[in-house]
Amino acid sequence: MHGIFAQLPQQLINGLTLGSVYALLALGYSIVYGILRMLNFAHGDIFMVGSLIGWAVLQLFINGGAVLASPSLVLLLMVCGAVVVTSLLGGAIERFAYRPVQEGSRLTTLISALGASIVLQNIAMLMTQGRAKAYQTELIIPHDWAISAFGATVSATRLIIFCVSIGLMLAMDYAINHTMLGKAMRATSQDREAAEYMGIRTQQVIMAAFIIGSGLAGIAGVMIGLYYTQVDFMIGFSAGMKAFTAAVLGGIGNVRGAMAGGLVLGLAESLGVLFLAPVYKDVIVFSVLIAVLILRPQGILGKPVEEKV
Amino acid sequence: MIKRLNRRFEKMQTLVKILSAAVLILCVATGFVYGKELPPVKIGAAGPFTGDLSKIGLDALNAIQMAVDEANAEGGIRGRKIEVVVGDDMGDPSKGVLVAEKFAMDRNVLGVVGPMNSATAAAALPAYDRAGLVIISQSATNPDLSERGYRVMHRICPRDDAQGPAAARFIVEEVKAKVIYVIDDKSTYGQGLADQVAAALERMGVKLERGQISSEDRDFSPILTRVKAAQPDLVYLGLSNPAQAAGLLKQAVGLGLSTKFMGGDCMKEKDQLVAGAGGAAEGMYITAIGKDIAEVPAAREFIEKFEGKYGAMSVFSGQSYEATKILIEALRAAAGDDPASLNRAKVLDAVHNIRDYNGILGFPISFNEKGDVLGASIYVYQVENDDFVEIKEYPAEV
Numbered sequence: 001m002h003g004i005f006a007q008l009p010q011q012l013i014n015g016l017t018l019g020s021v022y023a024l025l026a027l028g029y030s031i032v033y034g035i036l037r038m039l040n041f042a043h044g045d046i047f048m049v050g051s052l053i054g055w056a057v058l059q060l061f062i063n064g065g066a067v068l069a070s071p072s073l074v075l076l077l078m079v080c081g082a083v084v085v086t087s088l089l090g091g092a093i094e095r096f097a098y099r100p101v102q103e104g105s106r107l108t109t110l111i112s113a114l115g116a117s118i119v120l121q122n123i124a125m126l127m128t129q130g131r132a133k134a135y136q137t138e139l140i141i142p143h144d145w146a147i148s149a150f151g152a153t154v155s156a157t158r159l160i161i162f163c164v165s166i167g168l169m170l171a172m173d174y175a176i177n178h179t180m181l182g183k184a185m186r187a188t189s190q191d192r193e194a195a196e197y198m199g200i201r202t203q204q205v206i207m208a209a210f211i212i213g214s215g216l217a218g219i220a221g222v223m224i225g226l227y228y229t230q231v232d233f234m235i236g237f238s239a240g241m242k243a244f245t246a247a248v249l250g251g252i253g254n255v256r257g258a259m260a261g262g263l264v265l266g267l268a269e270s271l272g273v274l275f276l277a278p279v280y281k282d283v284i285v286f287s288v289l290i291a292v293l294i295l296r297p298q299g300i301l302g303k304p305v306e307e308k309v
Numbered sequence: 310m311i312k313r314l315n316r317r318f319e320k321m322q323t324l325v326k327i328l329s330a331a332v333l334i335l336c337v338a339t340g341f342v343y344g345k346e347l348p349p350v351k352i353g354a355a356g357p358f359t360g361d362l363s364k365i366g367l368d369a370l371n372a373i374q375m376a377v378d379e380a381n382a383e384g385g386i387r388g389r390k391i392e393v394v395v396g397d398d399m400g401d402p403s404k405g406v407l408v409a410e411k412f413a414m415d416r417n418v419l420g421v422v423g424p425m426n427s428a429t430a431a432a433a434l435p436a437y438d439r440a441g442l443v444i445i446s447q448s449a450t451n452p453d454l455s456e457r458g459y460r461v462m463h464r465i466c467p468r469d470d471a472q473g474p475a476a477a478r479f480i481v482e483e484v485k486a487k488v489i490y491v492i493d494d495k496s497t498y499g500q501g502l503a504d505q506v507a508a509a510l511e512r513m514g515v516k517l518e519r520g521q522i523s524s525e526d527r528d529f530s531p532i533l534t535r536v537k538a539a540q541p542d543l544v545y546l547g548l549s550n551p552a553q554a555a556g557l558l559k560q561a562v563g564l565g566l567s568t569k570f571m572g573g574d575c576m577k578e579k580d581q582l583v584a585g586a587g588g589a590a591e592g593m594y595i596t597a598i599g600k601d602i603a604e605v606p607a608a609r610e611f612i613e614k615f616e617g618k619y620g621a622m623s624v625f626s627g628q629s630y631e632a633t634k635i636l637i638e639a640l641r642a643a644a645g646d647d648p649a650s651l652n653r654a655k656v657l658d659a660v661h662n663i664r665d666y667n668g669i670l671g672f673p674i675s676f677n678e679k680g681d682v683l684g685a686s687i688y689v690y691q692v693e694n695d696d697f698v699e700i701k702e703y704p705a706e707v
Contacts, residue, residue: 007538010564014530130359132552134585143562143589153565228527229563230556230585232361235527273531279495279521281531 004274009152011270017158017227019266020165024220025243026250026258027172028213034253035189035209037106041113042093044240045120046214049089050082050221051231052124055133057081062136071140075160082218089120090214094207117236124233132232135225161223168219169259172212176255181208189253238282245289251302260300264288347649349390352377352636353412355423355433355444357400361524361550364581366425368623369447370395373422375615376633386640387648394418398429400549402497405429406436413440419656420445420636422629426549427451428497430462437461443657445636447628450574450598451501455679463660463680465632465670466598467687467705469498472573473505475687475703476545476596480506481513483689483701484569484594486542489517492532492557493547494524502573503547524550529557533564543569551578555585562589574598577624583695590692597688600671601699602627608669631668639663 025047032040057078066074097116101108137157145156176182187195188205196202224239225231242265250261265285272284292300354373357366370393377391385391394415396408405424412418413436421437421444424430430449437444438459446454446464450472455462480486489510493503503519510517518539520532536544548554554576561570571594576582583590602608611630615622639659644651661680665673675683689701 003538007534010534010537011531014534018528018530125359130361130363132361132550132556132581132585134552134555134581134587136587137559138587143559146563146565148565153563155563155565157563228556229559230527230552234361234525238525270531273535277521278532278535279523 006151007274008271009150011274012267013152013154013158015267015270016263017161017266018269019263020162020169021220021223021227021262022239022242022246022266023259023262024165024168024216024223025239026246026262027169027255028216028220029243029247030250030253030255030258031172031185031209031213033247034255035185035206036098036102036109037253038098038109039113039244040093040210040213041110041240042097042116042120043213043217044236044238044243045117045124046086046089046093046236047217047221047224047239047243048124048231048233048236049120050086050218051225051235052128052133052221052233053082053085053218054078054222054225055135055231058135058140062139075140079219079222082222083215086218086221087211087215090210090217091207093214094210098206098210099203117240121233121236128233130233132230135229135231137226137229141226157226161227164219164223168216172216173255173259181205185209242285245285249289249292249299251299254299254302257299257301264300347389348417349392350386350640350648350651351392351394351415351418352633353394353396353408353418353421353423353442355396355398355405355408355412355421355429356425357429358395358397360399360401361552362400362426365551365575365578365623365625366397366400368619368626369423369425369629371619372615372626372629373633375611375618376630376637380634380637386637386644386651387646389644389648389651391637391640392417396421396423398424398426398433400426400429402428402432405433409433409436409440409442413437413442418442419640419651419653420660422447422632422636424449425625426496426498427454427501430454431497434459434462441653441657443636443639443653443660445632445660447632448575448598448625449498451497452505453501455681460661460680461657463676465628465635465674465682465685466574467685468681469502469505469573471685471705472596472598472687473502474509475689475705476506476571476573477509477513477515478703479594479596479689479701480510480543480545480571481515484543484571486569487516488539488541489515489543489545490536490539490541491517491519491545491547492522492536493519494522494526494549494553496524496549498575499524499547499549499573501547503545506545506547524548524553526553527556529560530564533557533561533566536561536568537564537566541568543571546570546572546576548572549575551576551582552585555582555590558586558589558593569594571595575624577690577697579621579695579697580623583692588695591695593692595690595692595697597624597690598685598705599628600686600688601690601697602669602671604699605669605671607667607671611669627669631670631674634668635663635666635674636660638666 097112188202246261246265250257268288398405398408425448427449450469452468452470493500643655643659685705687703690697
């Protein structure tokens with residue numbers, strides 16, 4: 001045990017970076033749940049697909065020898081590529097895995113989402129031959145771009161991850177509270193039938209929720225690729241699990257709650273490691289979840305029943 | 310409606326009649342063939358051919374197939390063809406048992422090359438033992454495997470209780486590191502090797518700290534932050550997946566952690582470790598359980614053929630080829646003049662009695678009573694300019 005205080009600043013940074021990615025992922029979970037009361041189990045796998053697309057785009061530019069020309073443009077294209085593919089995927093899942101069974105019981109949609117998750121995972125396994133793919137991050141952001149202060153090292157990669165995630169969350173928060181689409185989403189979430197009577201095309205709103213949530217997952221996928229530096233077809237499961245936990249922690253269906261839940265989860269994971277062996281980090285995460293559910297079943301920011309988006 | 314169904318049923322009936330006739334004819338025909346020619350001798354190949362470790366596994370499988378093709382070109386086992394049966398265990402112990410049972414049920418499988426992972430070998434050994442099916446592992450290094458009294462167990466790689474102390478000696482005598490941090494991944498191989506290194510270091514009076522991750526981890530910041538606070542001179546990685554190690558090395562650079570790293574035999578994987586870490590592996594030490602066969606003259610032909618066919622070799626290609634050749638040699642010895650009399654018990658004895666087999670590994674191979682290889686060495690390599698350079702050799706003593 002080497003001075004908890006010496007490790008504290010660095011673990012805080014670790015927690016904030018990871019937490020912001022969890023939050024971004026939890027956001028997508030929460031938007032879909034808020035509107036449909038349906039757990040989209042394929043969300044984690046959409047995130048995984050996003051990370052692999054980011055890798056593929058990067059690899060394309062490395063092979064073309066064009067990375068060094070403009071690293072920031074490449075990074076932007078990685079994100080764009082991931083967003084396009086994952087949004088389409090999200091739309092397709094809504095159309096083919098959710099819409100046909102939406103009249104059935106809630107369990108049916110759950111199983112259908114689970115099926116979509118397994119299909120995505122296996123397709124990714126076949127396409128990558130089950131191998132880990134290394135993000136050659138050093139070509140975009142050199143390793144030595146970092147700030148050191150108070151014994152903590154903040155690399156440029158982490159700053160990018162944190163800023164992108166927080167920026168997107170603020171934008172989403174604004175969109176939900178201040179735009180027509182956001183209003184339509186909130187209305188559909190509160191009472192789908194009533195929203196339809198008011199002239200809102202709820203089917204399109206649901207489609208939009210899937211597309212937006214999946215697009216966010218795609219961006220989170222690229223961010224996690226930059227952070228882990230290696231991705232494979234399995235990362236979706238545990239990330240999806242964490243995002244789900246974060247969403248429940250913050251109060252599922254509540255957008256600000258998902259953000260708070262993600263950050264709390266990331267910080268709990270990193271700071272817990274100060275006192276316990278790193279191998280127990282998942283134990284810490286789920287202990288926090290259990291504790292919150294016992295003390296505050298509706299989640300940190302969740303309000304029982306009304307006003308859920 | 311009912312009429313249509315009836316007509317369909319009649320059609321089905323004729324189809325079934327034709328099919329059964331065909332099957333009958335086939336049975337008789339194959340009976341004729343088998344009367345003249347013996348069924349092929351089958352060699353099981355057990356290893357992780359999909360999943361995380363598939364890179365290592367598939368290159369091993371290619372080498373096994375190559376050895377078998379060569380033997381078939383020379384007439385197989387006295388005219389009996391040899392066939393490779395693939396058993397993919399994904400590096401998962403529970404699947405390793407299924408693979409062993411699949412091999413055990415096929416009476417024509419007379420020997421197995423693999424399993425490659427210590428954990429799968431440990432789980433599958435009882436099943437192989439029940440079937441009396443001899444195994445030659447090319448890379449399962451956990452000492453316990455040959456201490457459990459299973460006669461079928463053989464391996465051509467030295468054990469971790471030889472590799473661990475050699476690594477510790479190198480750390481103390483050559484690197485002269487004073488503070489050491491040992492990380493493992495909780496796997497039979499990773500933790501086993503880390504335990505051996507730690508025990509040897511403690512015997513030498515070196516201060517060390519230990520930490521664990523799990524083999525599913527992709528985020529190493531928590532443990533690396535701890536490592537950074539401990540300020541070690543060297544970090545020893547008892548990990549089984551070179552790709553995971555590459556990720557860890559890269560994240561260490563991102564955290565501003567500058568220390569020396571060292572790892573075990575499975576890390577000697579250019580594609581995944583060196584290229585995967587994008588420069589972060591430079592200077593890392595690696596213990597290897599076999600010489601780089603590029604330096605063995607007898608291996609030149611194998612390397613040329615292999616690389617011409619499958620591209621760059623991976624860490625266990627040479628060992629897989631050697632293990633297969635030894636098994637074929639044993640099959641031939643067991644067959645004698647009568648290839649029809651081959652059975653598992655004879656093959657097991659023949660493998661056990663292999664003496665001074667001179668292949669491509671650069672030392673004559675024999676097995677001791679427990680099935681462990683004799684005369685092997687441990688080599689220390691360092692990553693220099695994206696390549697592995699041999700810097701030290703220790704005899705593999707337990």
